[in-house]
Amino acid sequence: MNPRLDLLQPYPFEKLRQLFAGVTPPAGLKEIKLSIGEPQHETPAFIKEALTANLAGLANYPTTQGTDALRQGIAAWIGRRYGIPAPNPATEVVPVNGSREALFAFAQAVIDGSRPGAAVICPNPFYQIYEGAALLAGATPLFLNTLPAHGFTMDFGAVPAPTFARTQLVYVCSPGNPTGKVMNLDDWARLFELSDRHGFVIASDECYSEIYFDEKAPPLGGLEAARKLGRDDYRRLVMFSSLSKRSNVPGLRSGFVAGDAAVIRQFLLYRTYHGGAMNPAVQAASLVAWNDEAHVRENRRLYAEKFDLVTPIVARHLETAVPEAGFYLWARTPIPDTDFARELHHQYNVTVLPGSFLARDADGVNPGANYVRIALVAGLDECLEAGQRIADFCQKL
Numbered sequence: 001m002n003p004r005l006d007l008l009q010p011y012p013f014e015k016l017r018q019l020f021a022g023v024t025p026p027a028g029l030k031e032i033k034l035s036i037g038e039p040q041h042e043t044p045a046f047i048k049e050a051l052t053a054n055l056a057g058l059a060n061y062p063t064t065q066g067t068d069a070l071r072q073g074i075a076a077w078i079g080r081r082y083g084i085p086a087p088n089p090a091t092e093v094v095p096v097n098g099s100r101e102a103l104f105a106f107a108q109a110v111i112d113g114s115r116p117g118a119a120v121i122c123p124n125p126f127y128q129i130y131e132g133a134a135l136l137a138g139a140t141p142l143f144l145n146t147l148p149a150h151g152f153t154m155d156f157g158a159v160p161a162p163t164f165a166r167t168q169l170v171y172v173c174s175p176g177n178p179t180g181k182v183m184n185l186d187d188w189a190r191l192f193e194l195s196d197r198h199g200f201v202i203a204s205d206e207c208y209s210e211i212y213f214d215e216k217a218p219p220l221g222g223l224e225a226a227r228k229l230g231r232d233d234y235r236r237l238v239m240f241s242s243l244s245k246r247s248n249v250p251g252l253r254s255g256f257v258a259g260d261a262a263v264i265r266q267f268l269l270y271r272t273y274h275g276g277a278m279n280p281a282v283q284a285a286s287l288v289a290w291n292d293e294a295h296v297r298e299n300r301r302l303y304a305e306k307f308d309l310v311t312p313i314v315a316r317h318l319e320t321a322v323p324e325a326g327f328y329l330w331a332r333t334p335i336p337d338t339d340f341a342r343e344l345h346h347q348y349n350v351t352v353l354p355g356s357f358l359a360r361d362a363d364g365v366n367p368g369a370n371y372v373r374i375a376l377v378a379g380l381d382e383c384l385e386a387g388q389r390i391a392d393f394c395q396k397l
Helices: 003-007 012-019 045-053 055-059 068-082 099-110 129-136 161-165 185-198 222-228 261-274 280-290 294-315 337-348 380-396
Strands: 093-096 119-124 140-145 167-173 201-205 237-242 255-259 328-332 371-375
Touching (some): 012 337, 045 055, 045 280, 068 222, 068 255, 068 280, 099 129, 099 167, 099 237, 099 255, 099 261, 129 140, 237 261, 294 328, 337 371, 337 380
Parallel strands (some): 119 167, 167 201
Antiparallel strands (some): 093 255
């Protein structure tokens, strides 16, 4: 077996299962699960209809590159969403089976594990796929703490030049998981300058980009930032996006990568062997989803309503605020985050995720410690009930 598998830590939800072992919540309280970022709004009917109407495509092997129609639809969406010229659908866009598998596979294609000291920089806290992808590609993950003192941004100025010299890949997540922080143009300019100087590739995870609360101010994207800064070739930049949260189809497993044509070409070569072709029926359903914005606006309205009503209830007891984007409250706890999550589950049957499970110790701290991630993914009534239970629990502490 690959010995690097032994370097992988248990996934956060396995840690949560172990944390809750032996805990029996009150039988009279229905469980409200706000621990996992799984969208629970209704999947739009027209997407399901497109999926079933195209089941005949199961009789054909799909191509790894996907259909021309889907790549063109994705490219057109990027152009509309970010107000930039549509990327070349033939060379700068590839459909993928959700951003998760693509974020993992990308590191396997980019990293040269034969180079001594190969490193991958990740935000901390972070989406756990980044760490696993780096380790199994033969690299060392390096964690850059995102702390309130720096507005939850990645402080690249704290990274020594020798570290950047061995860095081959940098993962960024904007809007961030779990903080909801959005990178601004200055952040991108600094990262691009470092990429030019040291030659690393940027993987921009933007799967939360379509959940925001001001229709006139959508989050800045990586390709958009590149264009604004005159980097029309998107050199060493690839963005990752997904329909899961945008269109409430996490089970569809559909997303895309887009950016630097030279990097995309090599990634496509890797995927040809990796076996990453998308189901033809899924491609058809994905195309209609990318072509429609009405359901996405309604999705944002539902999240905005929940944040408007639930955040004040929680914020009276825990330090938290409506994020810039995404569907998480990142809340500071008055007791250790693991104790908070365990006792909240025990006493009130609400599950939240300890922040320390999403982070690693770096520079002497775990930046997720004494935080919990609260995913407002359930319906409004359940989220309100959960918010009140959290408030009642906090009053007893």
